[in-house]
Amino acid sequence: MTREIQHFINGQAISGKSSREADVFDPNTGVVQARVPLADDSEIAAAVTAAEAAFPAWSAMNPQRRARVMFRFKALLEENMDELAEMLSSEHGKVIADSKGDVLRGMEVIEFACGIPHLQKGEFTEGAGPGIDVYSMRQPLGVCVGITPFNFPAMIPMWMFGVAIACGNTFVLKPSEKDPSVPVRLAELFMEAGAPAGVLNVIHGDKQAVDGLIAHPVVKAVSFVGSSDIAQYVSISAAQNGKRVQAMAGAKNHGIIMPDADMDQVVADFLGSAFGSAGERCMALPVAVPVGKDTAEEFISRIVPEIKKLRLGVSTDTEAHYGPVVSAEHKQRIENYIDLCEQEGGKLLVDGRGFSLPGHENGFFVGPSLFDHVTPKMKSYVDEIFGPVLQIVRAESLEEAAALASNHQYGNGVALFTRSGLAAREFVSKVQVGMVGINVPIPVPVSYHTFGGWKRSAFADTNQHGPEGVRFWTKIKTVTSRWPSGTVEDQSFIIPTMG
Numbered sequence: 001m002t003r004e005i006q007h008f009i010n011g012q013a014i015s016g017k018s019s020r021e022a023d024v025f026d027p028n029t030g031v032v033q034a035r036v037p038l039a040d041d042s043e044i045a046a047a048v049t050a051a052e053a054a055f056p057a058w059s060a061m062n063p064q065r066r067a068r069v070m071f072r073f074k075a076l077l078e079e080n081m082d083e084l085a086e087m088l089s090s091e092h093g094k095v096i097a098d099s100k101g102d103v104l105r106g107m108e109v110i111e112f113a114c115g116i117p118h119l120q121k122g123e124f125t126e127g128a129g130p131g132i133d134v135y136s137m138r139q140p141l142g143v144c145v146g147i148t149p150f151n152f153p154a155m156i157p158m159w160m161f162g163v164a165i166a167c168g169n170t171f172v173l174k175p176s177e178k179d180p181s182v183p184v185r186l187a188e189l190f191m192e193a194g195a196p197a198g199v200l201n202v203i204h205g206d207k208q209a210v211d212g213l214i215a216h217p218v219v220k221a222v223s224f225v226g227s228s229d230i231a232q233y234v235s236i237s238a239a240q241n242g243k244r245v246q247a248m249a250g251a252k253n254h255g256i257i258m259p260d261a262d263m264d265q266v267v268a269d270f271l272g273s274a275f276g277s278a279g280e281r282c283m284a285l286p287v288a289v290p291v292g293k294d295t296a297e298e299f300i301s302r303i304v305p306e307i308k309k310l311r312l313g314v315s316t317d318t319e320a321h322y323g324p325v326v327s328a329e330h331k332q333r334i335e336n337y338i339d340l341c342e343q344e345g346g347k348l349l350v351d352g353r354g355f356s357l358p359g360h361e362n363g364f365f366v367g368p369s370l371f372d373h374v375t376p377k378m379k380s381y382v383d384e385i386f387g388p389v390l391q392i393v394r395a396e397s398l399e400e401a402a403a404l405a406s407n408h409q410y411g412n413g414v415a416l417f418t419r420s421g422l423a424a425r426e427f428v429s430k431v432q433v434g435m436v437g438i439n440v441p442i443p444v445p446v447s448y449h450t451f452g453g454w455k456r457s458a459f460a461d462t463n464q465h466g467p468e469g470v471r472f473w474t475k476i477k478t479v480t481s482r483w484p485s486g487t488v489e490d491q492s493f494i495i496p497t498m499g
Contacts, residue, residue, distance in 0.1 A: 005036040005180050007043060007204060008187040010050035011197025017043060022177045022206070027093030027324035028314040030362035034091075036180050039205040044212040047201040051143040051170035052218050054198030059140045059168035063117040066166055070114045073193035077107045080189060084182060088153055089315035091179035093324040093364065094277045096316060099154075106158030108447040109465045113166035119470045120167060132482045138474035140168030141220040141244065145213045147234065148183070149226045150176035150326050151280045151386075157183050159451070160223045161200055163469040165190075169221075173202045174213060178326050180204050214238050221473065223464070224248065225282075227384075228410070228456045235459035246472055247459040248452060250384040251282045251412030254405040255441060256427075257290040257299055258398065261417035265439070267302045269417070271321075273441035274390040275310060275368050278322045280330075282457075283413050283435075283442045286385060287374075288392045289401045296394050300349065300372060307350050307368050307390075314360060324364040325387060331364045334387030338369050341380035341391065346371040352388060376404060384410065398423060406432035412453030415441050434458065 005024065006013040016037020024034040039047075058066075077084070085099035092099070112119075122137040146160035153175060161171045175183035180202075187202045203209060214222055214237050221244040224234040231249035238245035255273070257266055273285035290296035313320025325331050335353045342348050352367030366388055374381050374391040381391060395401035405414040415437035416427050424438045434453035437443030445451050445466065452463030462472045 002032055003034045005034050005204065006184065007037065007039065007047070008184050008200075008202040009043070009047045010201065011191055013184070014043075014046075016204070024091055024178065024180065025327060025364075026090060027326055027364045028360055030328065030364060034181070036177050036204045038177065039203045039209045039212075041212055043203055044205075044209055044216065047172045047203045048143055048213070048216050048218050050198035050201055051172050054196055055140075055142055055170045058165075058170055058196060058199050061168070063120055063166075063168075066168065067114050067116050069190075069194045070110055070116070070162070070166055073190050073195075074107055074110045074114065076189045076193055077103060077110065080185075084154060084185060086316075087185060088179065088182045089323070091181055092150065092153060093315055093326055094280075095313070095320050095323050096318070098277045098322070099315075102152050103154045105444070106152075106155035106162070109159050109162045112447040112465065113162045116166040119467070120474065122476070128480070129482075131485065132480060134478065134480050136476050136478040138167070138470070139477055141473060141475055142169060143218050144169045144171050144221045144473065145219050145223070146171065146173045147210055147213070147222065147224045147226070148173065148175045150178040151277070151282070153179045153182045154186065156225050157186060159465045159469075163465055164221075164223075164473040165195070165199060167470060167473045169473055170199050171201065172213060172219075173200065174205055174209050175202065177204055177206060210234065211237070214243065215241050219243060221245065223472075225464075231459050232456075239460075244472065245460045246462045246464065248282070248464060249457050249459060250410055251284075251453060251457050252287060252381075252384050252408055252410045253283065253285050253413040253415070254287045254289050254401075254408070255285045255415045255417065256395075256398070256401040256405070257288060257295055258416070258418035258420065258423065259292050259295045260419045261295075262419070262439075263298060263302055266299065266417050267306055269441035270303060270390065271306055271310070275307070275388045276322055278325045278366065279388040280325060280386055281442070283444050285415060285441050286390055287381070287404075288390060289395050289404055290392065291395050291398055291401050293394070296372075296392065300392070304349055304370065307370055310368050312355065312357060312365055312367060314357070314363070322388065325366055326364065328364055330387070331366055334366050334385060334389065337380050337383070337385045337387070338389060341371050341374065341378060341389075344378040344380055345373070345375070346378065346380065346391065347373045376407075382409065398427065402427055402431050406430075409455060410453065410457045411455035412457035413437065413443050415439075415443060
């Protein structure tokens with residue numbers, strides 16, 4: 001019997017009232033395990049109203065008390081790690097170790113948010129003019145919205161609501177309908193940590209919910225992570241509706257291999273970053289750029305046998321390197337791109353199509369694939385495949401390799417593998433990509449820095465979490481004050497100065 005997933009509004013689990021639902025699959029078996037309601041306008045309104053009602057008291061609470069809720073929430077995440085990881089894997093398909101990493105990276109942002117008493121402090125200047133002090137304060141915006149993707153159903157919601165709520169805002173989360181259970185459980189744990197009802201609400205839905213939240217007059221800010229076309233749509237729509245907006249989008253990250261690189265480390269790093277989590281990461285490394293023919297031949301000779309050793313398994317298989325992809329449609333999309341790259345002239349060295357796991361023949365599994373002689377003109381190179389497919393694009397120099405990353409439509413992440421500090425320094429300075437790794441294959445910044453790409457990898461102007469997250473989720477009020485000394489001064493009809 002399939003279970004019913006519920007919304008979480010004003011501190012309570014609420015059954016869906018609309019007649020529209022979506023299937024939630026177990027990617028390991030291909031079987032429908034649950035039904036998720038798709039919110040109608042009344043449910044969207046109820047979530048926003050609950051958040052609006054909770055805002056005055058929550059925003060007035062001193063930051064130390066808000067931080068204590070964050071501390072308790074972090075402790076509950078640790079206590080419930082196994083449950084969250086198993087729930088996440090059952091709907092997404094990633095192996096348990098990856099699911100724990102998903103929760104952990106989100107929890108690190110909650111740790112950062114525990115420092116909100118310091119992070120939210122303003123500035124003060126004494127004696128800016130005769131008897132005049134000037135100070136600023138960061139105040140919360142109001143009701144805020146997060147729209148999150150399927151690939152990190154724990155981490156990305158916490159990236160958003162952790163900082164937003166710590167700053168004094170209230171929140172409505174619209175997670176992916178493909179794996180919705182973990183976000184609801186996070187909201188339950190947040191209530192258990194001491195958050196008042198209405199501070200964090202979760203509604204499920206599709207484009208109707210997205211449009212309804214963006215257009216709602218009470219909503220002040222929208223944060224989005226997903227594909228580039230939808231990110232651009234959200235960015236434009238939110239701005240047209242007068243909302244503050246940040247929208248993180250797609251990626252096609254390059255890993256540049258210099259002749260002096262540690263090839264043992266390079267091969268190990270590409271195995272994990274290209275194929276881990278079935279490649280369903282915006283910070284995956286799906287393009288290898290070896291510099292020079294000898295580098296390319298050595299990389300291929302070393303990585304092909306290692307790819308063939310990769311073990312695919314169900315999410316609970318502790319020996320598996322990765323599990324199924326999220327849906328049958330996504331499996332077909334990935335295999336279509338493998339077909340396309342072959343048609344475009346890519347040399348297929350390892351073919352992952354048609355993989356079937358014994359006993360789980362209906363699961364959404366895609367084997368690892370490797371292409372050589374891919375060129376920048378190929379559509380399969382230009383597009384984000386978002387699966388376990390590694391493409392090799394050869395280059396003759398570091399300049400040519402860096403230009404590939406700099407000129408691509410996406411500018412999320414790039415990695416350089418080298419022993420040369422001079423080459424690395426020059427590369428970091430000039431490459432036109434938002435996040436750079438030097439001998440680090442997945443350069444996701446730690447929680448107290450910010451995450452965000454360039455070009456079609458990010459729309460609007462601000463990044464996720466870290467200090468920039470605090471700036472995004474707050475507005476600045478600047479006060480210029482003077483206390484009269486008892487002497488009436490001459491009136492002035494010109495713009496005052498502080499001289």
